[in-house]
Each structure stands twice: as C-alpha cells, then as structure tokens.
Amino acid sequence: MYKIEKFNELAKIVAEKRAENADLEPRRMTAEEKDTLLATFHPDYKQEEFTVLSAGVNKGEKVPTQLAELLQGKSRISAADVDLSAPDYDTDVLIIGGGGAGASAAIEADEAGVKAMIVTKLRIGDANTMMAEGGIQAADKPNDSPAIHYIDAFGGGHFAAKPELVKNLVTKAPEAIQWLNKLGVEFDKEADGTMVTTHGGGTSRKRMHAAKDYTGAEIMRTLRDEVLNRGIPVVDFTAAVEIILDENGKAAGAVLMNMETKELLVARAKTVIIATGGAGRLHYQGFPTSNHYGATADGLILGYRVGARLLYADTLQYHPTGTGYPEQIFGALVTEKVRSLGAKLVNIDGEVFMHPLETRDVTAASIIRECQERDKGIETSLGKAVWLDTPMIEYKHGEGTIEKRIPAMMRMFGKYGIDIRKEPILVYPTLHYQNGGLNISADCSTDVENLYAAGEVAGGIHGRNRLMGNSLLDVIVFGRDAGINAAAKAKETSIPEKLTLDHIEKFNGELENAGIANETASPMLLPKYARKA
Amino acid sequence: MDNMVNVYLFGKKYSVPEGLTIMTAMEYAGYDLVRGCGCRNGFCGACATIYRIHGKQELHACLACQTEVQEGMYVATLPFFPLVKQIYNIEKIKPTEQIMMQLYPEIYACIGCNACTKACTQELNVMQYIAYAQRGEYEKCAEESFDCVMCGVCSSRCPAGISHPQVAMLARRLNGKYIAPGCGHLEDRVREIKDGTFEELIENLMQKPVDEIKELYNTREIEK
Numbered sequence: 001m002y003k004i005e006k007f008n009e010l011a012k013i014v015a016e017k018r019a020e021n022a023d024l025e026p027r028r029m030t031a032e033e034k035d036t037l038l039a040t041f042h043p044d045y046k047q048e049e050f051t052v053l054s055a056g057v058n059k060g061e062k063v064p065t066q067l068a069e070l071l072q073g074k075s076r077i078s079a080a081d082v083d084l085s086a087p088d089y090d091t092d093v094l095i096i097g098g099g100g101a102g103a104s105a106a107i108e109a110d111e112a113g114v115k116a117m118i119v120t121k122l123r124i125g126d127a128n129t130m131m132a133e134g135g136i137q138a139a140d141k142p143n144d145s146p147a148i149h150y151i152d153a154f155g156g157g158h159f160a161a162k163p164e165l166v167k168n169l170v171t172k173a174p175e176a177i178q179w180l181n182k183l184g185v186e187f188d189k190e191a192d193g194t195m196v197t198t199h200g201g202g203t204s205r206k207r208m209h210a211a212k213d214y215t216g217a218e219i220m221r222t223l224r225d226e227v228l229n230r231g232i233p234v235v236d237f238t239a240a241v242e243i244i245l246d247e248n249g250k251a252a253g254a255v256l257m258n259m260e261t262k263e264l265l266v267a268r269a270k271t272v273i274i275a276t277g278g279a280g281r282l283h284y285q286g287f288p289t290s291n292h293y294g295a296t297a298d299g300l301i302l303g304y305r306v307g308a309r310l311l312y313a314d315t316l317q318y319h320p321t322g323t324g325y326p327e328q329i330f331g332a333l334v335t336e337k338v339r340s341l342g343a344k345l346v347n348i349d350g351e352v353f354m355h356p357l358e359t360r361d362v363t364a365a366s367i368i369r370e371c372q373e374r375d376k377g378i379e380t381s382l383g384k385a386v387w388l389d390t391p392m393i394e395y396k397h398g399e400g401t402i403e404k405r406i407p408a409m410m411r412m413f414g415k416y417g418i419d420i421r422k423e424p425i426l427v428y429p430t431l432h433y434q435n436g437g438l439n440i441s442a443d444c445s446t447d448v449e450n451l452y453a454a455g456e457v458a459g460g461i462h463g464r465n466r467l468m469g470n471s472l473l474d475v476i477v478f479g480r481d482a483g484i485n486a487a488a489k490a491k492e493t494s495i496p497e498k499l500t501l502d503h504i505e506k507f508n509g510e511l512e513n514a515g516i517a518n519e520t521a522s523p524m525l526l527p528k529y530a531r532k533a
Numbered sequence: 534m535d536n537m538v539n540v541y542l543f544g545k546k547y548s549v550p551e552g553l554t555i556m557t558a559m560e561y562a563g564y565d566l567v568r569g570c571g572c573r574n575g576f577c578g579a580c581a582t583i584y585r586i587h588g589k590q591e592l593h594a595c596l597a598c599q600t601e602v603q604e605g606m607y608v609a610t611l612p613f614f615p616l617v618k619q620i621y622n623i624e625k626i627k628p629t630e631q632i633m634m635q636l637y638p639e640i641y642a643c644i645g646c647n648a649c650t651k652a653c654t655q656e657l658n659v660m661q662y663i664a665y666a667q668r669g670e671y672e673k674c675a676e677e678s679f680d681c682v683m684c685g686v687c688s689s690r691c692p693a694g695i696s697h698p699q700v701a702m703l704a705r706r707l708n709g710k711y712i713a714p715g716c717g718h719l720e721d722r723v724r725e726i727k728d729g730t731f732e733e734l735i736e737n738l739m740q741k742p743v744d745e746i747k748e749l750y751n752t753r754e755i756e757k
Binding site for chain 1: 567572575675
C-alpha cells in the first residue's frame, strides 16, 4: 500500500483497466513520429543546457554545461607537487577504474603475461556494472544473428555509431557470454541449457541474457573474484588525477591521490587504460540519476587534458523508468526488464500511451510529453510521474514470476511498503548513461598513443543512443579487447624514461588565453552531497 | 519545516528530517562520505550499518542507502569488514564436497546459532546456504545466496569466524561453470563466428549508405 492515499485511489483505475490493457498491442511509432518527439521533448535537444567548449581538442563543440565546467576546470595538482623520477608503482598496464571494463581488461592483460594493476577511487566493483539489472545482449539464438544485432544497435543509435566498433560489439558478443559463463557467471537457463532470453527496447530478437535482475552484480562480483584469484594488484580508494606523458607525448602513467589521506603517488606504466565509467552524478539538467556514487566523468577529464578527443559527449541517456516515488529511492533504476516481462506504461487515466519497448530515448521523451504537454502524469512531491503496471507481469505469466525474475525490484519497493506484485509503481526518466565519451579506434586506443579507453567512458560504440543490454556487453567486449591490446603494446614498449606533466601548464595557458580559467577542481572525484550549514 | 527525528551517528545526536535514509541523513548532518558509500541503490554492499533503537535490546543490521531513519536510532557504519577470501584457480578446482573442506573448513564449525541469518541485510537464509555448502550442494547454495551483496554483516556476527559471502561466491562460480547445464546454441554460434560465417554479411552492412541501412532498420521484422 502507498502511504499516500491518493496513489492508492489512482492505482485502482490502473487495476480496473489491467485486463483490457494487457491484451492491447500498442502501435509502434513511425520514424517521423519518433524524430519529432525527440526534438520536442528529449533533454539532449534543450540547447540552453549545453556549453560550447573554448579550449582543448573539442574546442567549438557543445557538451552539457556541468561537463564543460569540469573539462575547462583547474587541475588538482601542478607538476611541482610530485617527483616523477621516483615512481611509487611500476607496471606494464595501468588500469584506471575497477568496474566491469577495468576488471575485464586486467584479467586479459594478466592472461597475456604482462604486469597489470588496477587503481580505483572507491573499491573494485563500486561501479555502474554492479547496478546493471536487466541483462546483456548477444545474438546466440538460431533465429538471430550478429548481423541482426548490428542493425538493431546501429539503428537504435541513430546511425551515428562507428561501424567498426558496432561490428566488434556484435561479433564478439557470444564469445563474451561464453567467457563469463566459463568464469562461473550464472545465467538464467532452461533445464537443457538453452538461455532464457527476452526483448529489450529496440531489439528485434529476444537476445537479452540475464541472471535474474542482478545481472551486472553477478558479472561484477565474479570478475572481482577472478581479479583477486589472479593476484592482480588493486589499489583502492586511490583516484587518478592526471595522466602522465613521456617526452614524446605518449601516455606513461598517472598521478594518483589517496582519497582519504590525500597523499599523491606516481604510477609509471608502459600503457594506460582509462575505464572510469560515466557521469550520472553530474546531474545534468537537474535530473536524478541511477548511477553509482563515483560516476563523475573523471576519465573524460583525464583524457581531454592530454589531448584525447571526445565523441558524442553531448548525448546522454535518460533511462525512461527511474523511480518517481518514494523519495528515498528517487531516480533509482527500475530495470527495463520489467517492461520486457510485459508491464506497460500507463497514464493517470489508466491509458496505455505508448508501446513499452521503444528505444530508451523515445520512451523517455514520450513519458516527459505525457507529464508535460499532455498533463496526464501523476503529481508527486518531487514532480510528475507515470504508472508502470507491474502487476500485469503476473496477470500474464502467473504468480511467482516477479519474485523469480525481478527479486531486486520487489525488494527495493517492498522496503517502502509497496508490493509491486499487487500495486503499479510510479516512474519518471533518470540520468542513466553517457552515450559518448573518449573517441576510440577498433583496438580501443584513444587519440593519444599508449592510452586506451573501455567501457562507459569510451564513445562511438552506441552512437547517440544505447540499447538495453549493450552496455554490459560493451564493458566485457571492449574491456577485454583493451586489456589484450594494451598488453600487446606494452610488450613492444620499453619503460618510459622521461615522464612529464607539462600538459597541465599548457592546458592552463589555453584556458587563460580563452579567458575561461575557473577554479573548479577537476576531475570532480566525488559529488558534494554534504549539507553545509 | 519537515518533521524532524533525532538520530545518533556514532553516538552523536543530530536532528534530521524524517523520511531520509541513514545515508542521506549523514549527508544532511554534514558528512562528506568517502567510505561506506557505493552504488546508493542496494547492490554493492558498501554501506553495511548496524543500529539499535534507544531503549530497545535488539541489534539490527541494514544497508544505509536502503533504510529510513527512526527516532532514537544509534548508528554505526561498517564500511569495511575483513572477510577471508581464499585464492583458487577456477579452471583447476572441481565441484566436489572436498573443495569446501580444503578452502573454507571453518564452515564445519558452524554452531547453528543463526546470527548470520538474523543479521543479513538482504534477508537471506544465510545459515541455510552454509548448510548447503557443507553438504556440497552448490546449486542450492548458489540459489539461496544469489541476492548477496557481500556486505559482510553476517560474518561480523559469526562466532565460528565464517566468511559467508566468500563461501557463497565460490559456490556460485562452481555452479555457473560446472554444474549448470552447458548451452549448445551458444557454442554453435561462437563456432560459426570463428568460422567467419557472418563476416561478409556484416562487412556489407558496414559499407551500406545510411539511407539503405535506415530502410533496413525501419522495416525490420520484430519477433513477437
């Protein structure tokens, strides 16, 4: 039961129309309808929320205003603060970030026989990978193929992705699932081993593999266990604050900062992989976020300062179904799997206002339209929301389905007295994913030699919109590839001799010349949530 | 003004608005969190917390990000707990009863006090999954422990010194790799890709002008 009686009353309308709504197969939008909807209601199209960069390799391009502030912010150090001639750590491959991509890269680099090391500002596994609920795509069923997956991903991303990256994503997907399974990751299977797969928004085949609704957690904890079994050093609570270059401008390590003592340390490496994840905690346009605490775009800043170009940094994914109520979990993710299992989106009058499995950008824009222009949302203490009719899942598939397939969702709402098996839930879009990022080539290299990027921090794989289940896939496929390629490059690279941080002064000069120098400490590292009296 | 409740963070009293979680109450009180804060959504286990309500005996455990503050709550966070994780090679071990005996023999010292289960922040039947592990029933152990976020509260309460989350981790990996049925269609597809079956098809798609691929996308058949 909802603590607010009004919601219980309104939920009755949803219940009354459930049978009728369950039978309904809502029409999919035409390409033109989608374009107009996006241009009018998607947050990426709100020009006043973006700033054109005045310095750096993407000068002249627009990025979200909060990101611009950091990209053009002030380094946390100057070159004089550290002694580059006496590194505290020496390794072949330095991996910045301990999420799914970083862990996958570390395992593959270790497998290739080089020295790998992970540094992470929180703990290994404190990452969006851990929170990915719904699933991971791979075209491994007989009625599916990597070519069909290619069309879904490329089209869902508005034909803007880099074809060579999409190719890697889809053709290496089945092997990625196999690799995970062999590491001991559990997947939902039939008794004969057939994978239980469902649709995600924008998929044309049921290729979403899952481990209940803890898919990312199951993958992440297994990867973490494997990293530890291999004895790969993990330096936790230690953030990278600057990339170090050698005298030829190649990446050669990073300056690290202990998050608790603030001690600065130098890590020297032959190759560096940035796997720092996304930016939800920048709360673009004031949106809540489904992201973990450390998602503050650090990797974009680190790369940008040494000259790595950004691609599609102006496109963000707002997950259509963030929690709209209760306040305690506002913005928390309600997995798309809820809709994959048959729950529909319903307005205040109990009407299904769209097909529940359009791509995420279209679905988010449609919910915003329903709440704004059409004024058919439900008023909450934090704004408006629409219903996601979760009881419809058990109406269609029988009792017990919710507990078996989406236990995390049942638990999350259950803590606030809401039984999602009996009551619909209130949802509104939440900032979920950075579609773009550091520009990478097919081998995961950035524009700076010996500097690689993988996972959410990389751009170009998903174009301007990512499909559900392609991100868990991306962190595994490109994380592994980055590890393999950075290891191979490290083998043919000698220990960097002359390390420099000259880029800091150079970038500062550029900011001053452009008249935009500011005092914002960058990278951000952690959001500032403490209330200051 | 909101209705306020009094909470005691590490024994010090703060007045915070009702409805906050323990985590947001700490931030309201002015804490800059570094440790003890991860996904903020109940998946990562970073914010294990113990509390007792003033005047009551019972000790509770929870995740700070998932638990509302209450009047008279005495809170201590547990941002790190020294779980014991044994090192093994997943390729070399087998899902036998002996493997638990070798790696985590302390599970056989369980005295059945059930403190682990009572403490679990995910409301799992922890003692039961340890019992399954003792008997080498890894499939059941994996299922029973599946929602574990490895926060370590169970272990903090265990008189036998068991690292329950690590035992369950091993059981799940054994189950995922060795016990759960293999997947034929996955192996077939990996082989087909290695044989280059889709190479030409995809190269073809990569070369297509945008208009043609748009047409393909907009008219593609969608499985019901």
